[in-house]
Amino acid sequence: MKxxxxxxxxxxxxxxxxxxxxxxxxxxxxxxxxxxxxxxLLAMAEHAGFHPELxxxxxxxxxxxxxxxxxxxxxxxxxxxxCVEALRRSIPVFCEKPIALTLEDxxxxxEAQKNTSARIVSMVGLRYDPAFYxxxxxxxxxxxxxxxxxxxxxxxxxxxxxxxxKKRETYGGTIPWVGSHALDWILYFTRDTFRxxxxxxxxxxxxxxxxxxxxxLCQFVTRSGILATASIDYLRPSTASSHGDDRVRAxxxxxxxxxxxxxxxxxxADGEQLIxxxxxxxxxxxxxxxxxxxxxxxxxxxEETFELTRSCLLAREAADTxxxxxx
Amino acid sequence: MKxxxxxxxxxxxxxxxxxxxxxxxxxxxxxxxxxxxxxxLLAMAEHAGFHPELxxxxxxxxxxxxxxxxxxxxxxxxxxxxCVEALRRSIPVFCEKPIALTLEDxxxxxEAQKNTSARIVSMVGLRYDPAFYxxxxxxxxxxxxxxxxxxxxxxxxxxxxxxxxKKRETYGGTIPWVGSHALDWILYFTRDTFRxxxxxxxxxxxxxxxxxxxxxLCQFVTRSGILATASIDYLRPSTASSHGDDRVRAxxxxxxxxxxxxxxxxxxADGEQLIxxxxxxxxxxxxxxxxxxxxxxxxxxxEETFELTRSCLLAREAADTxxxxxx
Numbered sequence: 001m002k003x004x005x006x007x008x009x010x011x012x013x014x015x016x017x018x019x020x021x022x023x024x025x026x027x028x029x030x031x032x033x034x035x036x037x038x039x040x041l042l043a044m045a046e047h048a049g050f051h052p053e054l055x056x057x058x059x060x061x062x063x064x065x066x067x068x069x070x071x072x073x074x075x076x077x078x079x080x081x082x083c084v085e086a087l088r089r090s091i092p093v094f095c096e097k098p099i100a101l102t103l104e105d106x107x108x109x110x111e112a113q114k115n116t117s118a119r120i121v122s123m124v125g126l127r128y129d130p131a132f133y134x135x136x137x138x139x140x141x142x143x144x145x146x147x148x149x150x151x152x153x154x155x156x157x158x159x160x161x162x163x164x165x166k167k168r169e170t171y172g173g174t175i176p177w178v179g180s181h182a183l184d185w186i187l188y189f190t191r192d193t194f195r196x197x198x199x200x201x202x203x204x205x206x207x208x209x210x211x212x213x214x215x216x217l218c219q220f221v222t223r224s225g226i227l228a229t230a231s232i233d234y235l236r237p238s239t240a241s242s243h244g245d246d247r248v249r250a251x252x253x254x255x256x257x258x259x260x261x262x263x264x265x266x267x268x269a270d271g272e273q274l275i276x277x278x279x280x281x282x283x284x285x286x287x288x289x290x291x292x293x294x295x296x297x298x299x300x301x302x303e304e305t306f307e308l309t310r311s312c313l314l315a316r317e318a319a320d321t322x323x324x325x326x327x
Numbered sequence: 328m329k330x331x332x333x334x335x336x337x338x339x340x341x342x343x344x345x346x347x348x349x350x351x352x353x354x355x356x357x358x359x360x361x362x363x364x365x366x367x368l369l370a371m372a373e374h375a376g377f378h379p380e381l382x383x384x385x386x387x388x389x390x391x392x393x394x395x396x397x398x399x400x401x402x403x404x405x406x407x408x409x410c411v412e413a414l415r416r417s418i419p420v421f422c423e424k425p426i427a428l429t430l431e432d433x434x435x436x437x438e439a440q441k442n443t444s445a446r447i448v449s450m451v452g453l454r455y456d457p458a459f460y461x462x463x464x465x466x467x468x469x470x471x472x473x474x475x476x477x478x479x480x481x482x483x484x485x486x487x488x489x490x491x492x493k494k495r496e497t498y499g500g501t502i503p504w505v506g507s508h509a510l511d512w513i514l515y516f517t518r519d520t521f522r523x524x525x526x527x528x529x530x531x532x533x534x535x536x537x538x539x540x541x542x543x544l545c546q547f548v549t550r551s552g553i554l555a556t557a558s559i560d561y562l563r564p565s566t567a568s569s570h571g572d573d574r575v576r577a578x579x580x581x582x583x584x585x586x587x588x589x590x591x592x593x594x595x596a597d598g599e600q601l602i603x604x605x606x607x608x609x610x611x612x613x614x615x616x617x618x619x620x621x622x623x624x625x626x627x628x629x630e631e632t633f634e635l636t637r638s639c640l641l642a643r644e645a646a647d648t649x650x651x652x653x654x
Binding site for chain 2: 146149151155199200202214215216221228229231235236241245252253254255256269271322323
């Protein structure tokens with residue numbers, strides 16, 4: 001199997017995290033994508049033992065190399081076009097989230113995907129984080145009964161970021177960028193989809209980061225009637241021990257489960273337990289590739305990828321307009 | 328000073344928690360309020376060393392005893408009438424929250440209070456809880472800079488409750504009853520008021536409790552632009568070590584502070600700290616009485632009591648109607 005990679009603006013590091021688990025996969029070629037500096041991508045490739053061809057033109061690369069899968073991590077506002085071009089060539093896509101910054105672009109990707117059997121997933125890798133993965137499995141196995149209320153939190157350090165974070169057109173907004181993970185946990189834990197959302201966000205006190213929202217809240221009801229909220233911020237102090245403070249709290253008819261600080265806290269009829277999670281039996285990139293290679297299905301479907309992207313964009317629209325949005 | 332007490336449906340125990348700190352105060356008379364059984368109230372009084380007169384008719388009691396302050400804890404739907412009758416007699420009021428179950432009733436109380444100098448506060452005693460009290464003081468002293476995002480959580484055991492919890496008319500709803508505390512923390516920590524709210528709630532899976540909402544979410548923006556959310560539920564498992572799981576998380580421009588499990592967790596430029604709070608220098612009831620007696624002002628004003636009640640009722644209306652409400 002041949003892999004091509006386009007760009008390295010986001011989390012293409014996921015590829016190298018588990019590429020060794022797919023020995024039949026070769027990184028054949030890379031393109032910086034739209035004039036970005038290719039050195040980071042080439043250095044990561046070399047560190048992983050690959051010596052890919054370098055193409056300036058990512059479309060020409062796809063045509064010349066005809067890869068079996070492409071990793072898309074170019075400029076955020078180019079994700080959609082890159083996905084469409086790959087899917088039109090029936091190349092499976094592993095794309096940085098969100099795969100589109102507008103609903104129109106998302107529709108274009110859906111349309112392109114309809115005409116091919118090629119798969120697409122986005123890099124919402126925190127579903128594969130040990131504590132979240134195990135907690136979701138526990139919920140699916142009935143540990144807290146029927147979920148009634150769920151909260152997800154993403155809190156990041158703002159740190160120092162490239163200029164493209166300062167403009168909505170090139171960044172996409174904090175709800176899609178940071179909030180993707182929070183919304184994905186809600187969808188994953190509940191195995192449900194959203195019916196309605198209201199959201200609020202603020203760019204004040206964003207330390208000169210232009211359009212970047214430093215905080216946002218989204219409030220959902222799912223189709224089955226679960227109440228859900230996502231809290232998203234860039235307010236984690238630089239002195240904190242980790243980049244992110246990732247959490248989920250799900251309260252059900254038979255118990256409450258929480259993920260925080262990499263641990264799982266469960267209270268149900270059996271009492272209280274603080275659980276250190278096991279390493280998951282899969283990783284984001286290799287899970288996808290092993291499915292492509294004919295193995296076990298990955299835990300993220302095309303439809304979930306589309307639904308998550310749509311949910312993020314509608315939540316952002318709710319925040320932008322101050323209106324409740326129905327899905 | 329003479330105290331009268333009406334009813335014991337809620338938290339009139341707050342009176343006895345700190346009545347000993349006001350030696351000049353005597354519990355002169357009690358009334359069960361609207362035909363309730365007086366035995367609980369009488370037992371509490373006796374346990375505190377008082378032998379009050381017992382009046383069936385609470386209005387006649389106010390007229391006959393002319394107390395210097397009245398504790399109102401009758402049926403929830405009678406709070407407003409009881410407050411109005413007391414204020415019309417210029418008797419200061421210490422009332423179970425919410426002081427009114429409708430905006431019209433709240434207006435009646437405001438109107439009655441306008442014509443007197445008598446004070447009114449409601450029993451939102453968790454402002455005086457050691458961890459919340461100290462954390463709020465730290466926030467007011469600048470520990471996290473300017474608050475951008477705040478979340479408050481109330482999670483209770485449902486347990487076994489009297490029948491009046493099963494009807495909206497006699498219970499008032501979970502957002503006012505349980506949520507009062509969450510909204511009060513937000514108002515107290517931010518020293519701000521709300522500009523808008525959307526809210527959701529559910530009565531499904533409420534174990535036969537009629538109209539009682541087992542879970543609710545409220546999402547606010549304050550007048551100064553702070554994003555705020557309250558998570559409210561009766562889903563705490565019976566096996567949990569405490570009745571309530573009370574929390575606040577406030578994220579500001581200079582740090583993040585959290586209250587949970589009775590402790591304060593702070594991250595700011597000075598690093599991370601887990602703080603065991605000191606006992607507060609005041610308690611809910613005696614704080615109010617000592618102000619009436621000419622001492623230090625209590626930390627809750629009439630206006631805050633009205634604003635909190637109004638906020639709860641508007642949040643409930645947002646949940647009932649599915650509409651965004653502007654304050």
